[in-house]
Amino acid sequence: MKTTGTLIAAFGRQYEVRTDDGEILLCVPRGKKSVFACGDRVQVASTGPGQGVIDKLIERTSLLYRSDAWRQKLIAANATQVVMVVATEPSFSDEFVSRCVCAAEDQHVKVLIVLNKTDLPAGLEDARARLATFSALGYPVLELSALDDVEALRARLIGETSLLVGQSGMGKSTLTNALIPEARAETREISEVLDTGKHTTTFARLYPLPEGGGIIDSPGMQTFGLVHLSSEALEASFPEFRPYAGQCRFRDCRHDTEPGCALREAADAGKIDARRLRQFLEFRAECESARRQAQGW
Numbered sequence: 005m006k007t008t009g010t011l012i013a014a015f016g017r018q019y020e021v022r023t024d025d026g027e028i029l030l031c032v033p034r035g036k037k038s039v040f041a042c043g044d045r046v047q048v049a050s051t052g053p054g055q056g057v058i059d060k061l062i063e064r065t066s067l068l069y070r071s072d073a074w075r076q077k078l079i080a081a082n083a084t085q086v087v088m089v090v091a092t093e094p095s096f097s098d099e100f101v102s103r104c105v106c107a108a109e110d111q112h113v114k115v116l117i118v119l120n121k122t123d124l125p126a127g128l129e130d131a132r133a134r135l136a137t138f139s140a141l142g143y144p145v146l147e148l149s150a151l152d153d154v155e156a157l158r159a160r161l162i163g164e165t166s167l168l169v170g171q172s173g174m175g176k177s178t179l180t181n182a183l184i185p186e187a188r189a190e191t192r193e194i195s196e197v198l199d200t201g202k203h204t205t206t207f208a209r210l211y212p213l214p215e216g217g218g219i220i221d222s223p224g225m226q227t228f229g230l231v232h233l234s235s236e237a238l239e240a241s242f243p244e245f246r247p248y249a250g251q252c253r254f255r256d257c258r259h260d261t262e263p264g265c266a267l268r269e270a271a272d273a274g275k276i277d278a279r280r281l282r283q284f285l286e287f288r289a290e291c292e293s294a295r296r297q298a299q300g301w
């Protein structure tokens with residue numbers, strides 16, 4: 005019997021699919037090479053009680069992934085919003101935030117930044133100052149404490165499929181558990197099955213929200229490679245650069261050392277954040293070098 009469903013967890017080559025009738029099937033893909041991501045809509049055929057094969061991928065509206073020279077790692081499909089979790093402590097990397105924002109912009113997915121652990125005041129002012137760059141670009145920043153009250157966040161999740169991303173230790177799991185109490189039990193069960201023996205998130209899982217929409221919790225990560233973005237796509241994922249498109253003296257300006265570069269002039273005049281321009285140049289250099297490595301140059 006064939007039916008459609010949503011891929012709600014991905015562990016290795018095994019996938020958990022919730023059919024549109026609400027049945028949970030543990031599935032393997034039919035094609036050897038097919039790779040799916042949490043959030044994918046798929047056609048499945050059941051092959052036995054609680055089991056099935058994935059026959060077909062239904063076209064994605066968005067795909068978030070990270071990549072280096074050798075690997076691409078799918079994180080989530082069909083997300084409509086990326087929720088970046090940062091905290092007052094441990095200190096977060098604003099470069100990591102920029103990278104996630106690029107991945108989201110590239111896929112035309114909304115961004116929400118959550119500053120967690122506001123109950124710990126020591127790092128609060130510093131965190132706010134570093135997030136000011138992003139709020140100035142129009143990305144909303146929501147302050148909260150996952151241990152205290154997550155209702156303001158819940159309100160921003162209704163009707164969205166939100167991917168939660170963050171460096172390890174920012175409190176993603178704590179947030180997920182506060183939003184979805186049954187997540188706690190499930191996380192523990194699965195880590196026992198996989199015998200990881202620890203409670204950190206090791207794979208992505210989609211939790212439906214009672215109010216509509218869902219959240220995808222992803223493993224904590226320390227890097228977020230953007231090698232899959234071409235230099236043009238990377239540039240387009242910095243929204244503050246857009247007003248300067250085509251304004252450099254040279255049409256093929258790389259915004260690096262060329263005279264008459266509109267972006268560098270804008271940065272010197274304080275119209276765009278010089279640090280973000282530096283990040284763009286760094287990300288691009290990293291991507292170009294990784295692509296050369298991958299091609300064996």
Ligand SMILES: Nc1nc2c(ncn2[C@@H]2O[C@H](COP(=O)(O)OP(=O)(O)OP(=O)(O)O)[C@@H](O)[C@H]2O)c(=O)[nH]1
Pocket residue numbers: 120121122123124148149150151152170171172173174175176177178179203204205223224225
């Ligand atoms: N004081 C305070 N501590 C928090 C808050 N949220 C989370 N924590 C603590 O921060 C630590 C890390 O939280 P986790 O939820 O495990 O972090 P995570 O981002 O899921 O980390 P990974 O599982 O490694 O990806 C835990 O000790 C939490 O209890 C908060 O709002 N305030």
Ligand SMILES: [Zn+2]
Pocket residue numbers: 252257258259260262264265266267268
């Ligand atoms: Zn330029």
